[in-house]
Amino acid sequence: MAATASTTTAFAAPLVLGTKRSSTCINVEPAHRLPRYATPRMVQSEVKPTTSTATTKTTPATKPKTDVNLDWANLGFQYRETAGYVQCSYRNGAWGALEQIDEPYLRMHVGATALHYGQSCFEGLKAFRRADNSVGVFRVRDNAKRLCSSADRLMIPQVPEELFITAVLEAIRLNAAYVPPYGTKGALYVRPLLFGSGAKIGLQTSDEFTFLVMVTPVGDYYRGGLAPVTAALMNSHDRAAPRGVGHVKVAGNYAADLQPATQMKAAGYPINLYLDAQNRRTVEEFGTSNFFAFKDNAYVTPDSPSILPSITNRTLATLAQDFGMTVQKRPVDIDELKEFDAIGACGTAVIITAVSRIAMGDGTLLEIGDNPDVVCERMKRLYEEVRAIQYGEVEDRHGWCEIVKLD
């Protein structure tokens, strides 16, 4: 299938510090020089341009690497360099061709609205190696839809669903060698990013945008099995204002959480639980994951317009129903925390974090359930079921996985 093209410009060679450009001459060791920008290559794409009438051109993409040798058992959750990423630009009212970039750098205008005004949103999903060596990606269409809602809120043109999916699949294909082997319980973390890349100085939307998909291999977070943690209830900070941007995955939400989350981690609480910003009465979500709880036979999760709709939460709620539980999406008052049998935080990165204790911020420590030192069987079962679906070990009865064509 032909690649789609509108206007694609090869990056100009960058200036190097310490050459003519600099008025004060700084001696820069070669290792500290600005990186060279690789020329982008068009990649095979089945996506039609949104409005462009430009002719279609295809250049074969670089052959993916196959000789990656990583310590798969000890990857952790951190950035690791890969073969590259894919990107696409929006100019003159249309998305252009998808390009492959063979290095981890991005050349952008210093006046880009993403840098100055936070006109930037992103997604997070994972691809998994299966026993037959194929690779499956989990719920990619749901991430495509959520990115559209984030884009709308930030006045960024939507990335059409098929372009999103093609870009994700191309990024995985390019980095197939970085998908951890089956059995190591790792995954390829996929990070689509969408931002205003055109220059504006007054506050207004950009007229140029960049959509890219980068990836990095990550390890099994719970090598010793699910372990319970103590969360901190946030009394000192709010995450999202009513009618603000809490319901979308925009960069600024995470910048705002950095300071309180870092302080709480230093105090021994790996995750922090936010309340509604208006009344500080109802539970919202953790800094980077949704809240859920079990109460008798119910899977309970807060209903609020300022929570990010977690795809993992939807997955768990569906599976809880499959297992005969009822699902309650409703406001959760802080006084109800002590009545829950178990509490969890959920998100793509780890699926579930069992929360067995909550530091309430007034010096009291709330213990959840009968035995806070043990993760309950229902939570383990949900966790194992999600993993089994992701690794293709049980039937994908809800149609959540797409298989990536590798050749």
Ligand SMILES: Cc1ncc(COP(=O)(O)O)c(C=O)c1O
């Ligand atoms: C604020 C917030 N809530 C919830 C989630 C979990 O969402 P998902 O399950 O789609 O990863 C995330 C992670 O993306 C998040 O950043």
